[in-house]
Structure formats: C-alpha cells, structure tokens
Amino acid sequence: MIVFKLTFFPKNLQGTGLQRSFPVLNEAINKIANDLNGFPRSFKIADLGCSSGPNTLFLVANIIDMVHDICSENNSQVPQFQVFLNDLFENDFNTVFRSLPAFYTKMREKKGDDCGSCFVYAVPGSFYGRLFPNESIHLFHSSYAVHWLSRVPQGLENNKLNIYMAKTSPTNVFKTYRKQFEKDFTKLLLLRSQEMISGGRMILTIPSRSVADPTSEDCCIIWELLAKSLVDMVKEGLVQESKINSFNIPYYTPYEDEVRDVIQQEGSFSLHSLNGFPLHWEPYNTDTNVSDLPVRGINTAKLIRAVIEPMMANHFGKSIMDLLFKKYQEHVVDHLATKKGVNYSLVISLVKH
Numbered sequence: 001m002i003v004f005k006l007t008f009f010p011k012n013l014q015g016t017g018l019q020r021s022f023p024v025l026n027e028a029i030n031k032i033a034n035d036l037n038g039f040p041r042s043f044k045i046a047d048l049g050c051s052s053g054p055n056t057l058f059l060v061a062n063i064i065d066m067v068h069d070i071c072s073e074n075n076s077q078v079p080q081f082q083v084f085l086n087d088l089f090e091n092d093f094n095t096v097f098r099s100l101p102a103f104y105t106k107m108r109e110k111k112g113d114d115c116g117s118c119f120v121y122a123v124p125g126s127f128y129g130r131l132f133p134n135e136s137i138h139l140f141h142s143s144y145a146v147h148w149l150s151r152v153p154q155g156l157e158n159n160k161l162n163i164y165m166a167k168t169s170p171t172n173v174f175k176t177y178r179k180q181f182e183k184d185f186t187k188l189l190l191l192r193s194q195e196m197i198s199g200g201r202m203i204l205t206i207p208s209r210s211v212a213d214p215t216s217e218d219c220c221i222i223w224e225l226l227a228k229s230l231v232d233m234v235k236e237g238l239v240q241e242s243k244i245n246s247f248n249i250p251y252y253t254p255y256e257d258e259v260r261d262v263i264q265q266e267g268s269f270s271l272h273s274l275n276g277f278p279l280h281w282e283p284y285n286t287d288t289n290v291s292d293l294p295v296r297g298i299n300t301a302k303l304i305r306a307v308i309e310p311m312m313a314n315h316f317g318k319s320i321m322d323l324l325f326k327k328y329q330e331h332v333v334d335h336l337a338t339k340k341g342v343n344y345s346l347v348i349s350l351v352k353h
C-alpha cells in the first residue's frame, strides 16, 4: 500500500478518480524500471490535460513518491525528473508555476536535499497534435482529459433538446459520437506512440459507462439534467430552442469494449490492464440522507459548472449561467431524492510495443 505523503488529497471527483488510478500507475512505473534495468538517468513524464488545479502537482508529487519508494526498495539511485505538463494554450500554467516554490520546498523537506531534481515544463497545445520529439517520453499519464473530443461531432442536428447522448437521442447520434471518439482516440494513440520510447507506458483515466447501452444513467444523466434545465428556460422565454439544438458537448464516455477495439485496431500499444470503477458525484458524501440533498445539489452543480461553464457561456451567453445552474441544482436534488448520483470511470494501462 502506497502512502501518499507529499500533498493534501484534493476533495473532488477527479481527485478521487485520480487516486483510484495510483495502484495502476505505481505498477506501470515499477515495470518501466524493471524493463529498462533501472530508471533512466532522466525520467521523462508527461501529463496530458493537466489543468491548473490541485490535482496537477498532486499527481507529480505522487509519481515522485512512487519512484523514491521503488529506488529505496531496489537500493538504486533516484533519477532526475523531467515533468512535462500539457494542456490547451489557454490553460493557466502560471498558477501551476506559482505553486512550484512551495512544492519544491515541501519535496526537499520530505525527501532531503539530494532527493533528485525535478524539472517542470509547460507544453501548451492539443494532445490531438504532436507535442514531443520522437521516442522521448517514458511515461504518459492523463486523468479526466482524453474523453474530450477534438471537435463537436458533425451531423447532430437532429439531437433535439439534448446536449449529449440521451435516452431521447436518435440512433445516428450514438453512432456519430462513437465514430468521432474512435477517430480521436486512434490519433491520440498513434501520436503518443511516436513520442514514446519502446517499452514506455501510458496510464489513462477517463469517464466511461458501465454498460454497452450509451443511454445508461452513469454516462448521460448528468448532462440530461442540464438539458432539462435549459428546456425549463426555453419555456420561460429565456433561451431559444434552436440554441439548444445547435449545442452538443464534444465529449465521449466510451464503454470498455469500445476502448479495447480502438487499441487493438490502432496497434501501437498492448493493453496491459483495464479496470472500471463507479465514482460518486460527491465522493465524500455518498450516503442517501435526504436532509443532505440541498447541499449535495449545490456541490454537484458546482462541480459540473466548473467543468462546462466556459463552453456553455460561450454558446448561450454568460448572463444566464447563474440561473441555469440554479435550475440544474434543483434537478440534481430531485434526481438524488430517488437515485444515487454515480458515474463510472476506466483506468487504462498501455505499454508501447
């Protein structure tokens, strides 16, 4: 059992999912050291879709911990770390950089002065394009990022009054979303395989669905409730129906067989393991105590607002966001009164041939 020593534990959905992936990440790091007869002098790690929140350096701290533990077990020298933080150009990398002095201080306090240097770099750009030189990275990691598609799939005009795949979506909508996912995930695998050393590993944690049915609740209900809130606003004359019909989230929650199929067809990686787990919308508040419902509605609405607000505001206008997420909060409360709010995630562990 690894004890995660360097940083506090982020209390959010992604932080919880990220932590659930750590045993798989630890295994991958162990295998890299094993396969390369020890860590390379400079261990190159890249995090795709790193964002700028507490999880960014939480991940880095834990990777460093894992490597230290392996080195002390093997009585070997700790490598230097080169950590490449990737996200889109508009990501607030400066916030991450501003927290680096405190991070380095903490690292030295915990590990001592000769703890191995850690060099952190920003790599702005889309992970659907090349980011690194050929065969340069030992370990790719990504949590809750590569389910974002490179674009809104084309041909969703008839997904009326929905903003994602939903129970009322016509069948072409599911096919179109799946096709875009297959295309994007294939490209992601191909590009990373070019950038990775042979025997390198990649750990991806993504939201998924527990069953093949793309209308399953653990995949879609969180967005169906948001679409419902928009429809309320159409009835009140605050949103035009055509605005909903022209908005679809560029996101896909694949079933595990869909992930397996793409990995196999693309062919650059072997699938080492694939583990699914349910994840509560509020990982720290999982009981069904009805008196907590208002708080749980607020927490869930906050979480989803943080994820989707910029995209929604861009399409529907900033001025309706407060009211929209107030309505959303109410729909979440109604939903949680009778059902559990649970998503499903996958941790995918890949090794390059």
Ligand SMILES: C[S@@+](CC[C@H](N)C(=O)[O-])C[C@H]1O[C@@H](n2cnc3c(N)ncnc32)[C@H](O)[C@@H]1O
Binding pocket: 014, 015, 018, 048, 049, 050, 051, 052, 053, 055, 056, 086, 087, 088, 091, 125, 126, 127, 128, 142, 143, 144, 145, 146, 148, 149, 150, 307
């Ligand atoms: C929900 S955040 C996850 C952040 C962090 N990895 C975590 O686990 O908390 C998803 C991040 O992926 C980034 N992202 C989405 N599409 C991307 C792309 N094509 N290339 C690079 N980053 C992308 C977003 O900008 C966002 O910062």
